[in-house]
Amino acid sequence: MNEARGNIYCIGRNYAQHAAELGNAVPEKPMVFMKPTHALLPMDGGTAVLPAGRGEIHYEAELVLRVGRAYEKGMTVDELVDRFAIGLDLTLRDVQSELKSKGHPWLEAKGFRNSAPLGPFRPYPGTEAFRETAFRLEKNGETVQRGTAAEMIFSPQQLVDYVAAQYGLGEGDLIFTGTPAGVGGLADGDRLELFWGTESAGCLTISMK
């Protein structure tokens, strides 16, 4: 993950049940924010050091699309996306609530170092197959989140079209596509493991410092 890499776009509120659990309205167009590249951390069985003393840190398991080539108008997501992974959009939730109440940008809550752990990339199977397989997050051996791309409010095609038109999309760009319901807090020593269907798709131990 040290090679040159692209922009990290993230989509907020892309699953209706997750929007509801945080008391947010379902958006009329994709809600996009970004993380710095320094937020990335491979989920290879190692440790994620996260900031202690800043209130709750929530996990958000998300499907992550990797763009394989420069976007051209009319391209399908199957032509554009070459790989995908499952990742975590870690969030300083108390800090985010304060930022929201002030109308401030989310960077402080969403962009801290190691806030974007990412499992290994897999070949993109095509959107039809992609929609059929469930992804899942286990915390300390218990399933806490589960979802499929079919449940997204804005589909992968709608997301790439929107992000490309507004901000541009090129090779190496990532899109975190939003999280299903079940987000919750992390504690020192928690063990997180992601699954794509029945296959392990990355794991990590949390260290609060």
Ligand code: ZN
């Ligand atoms: Zn998220």
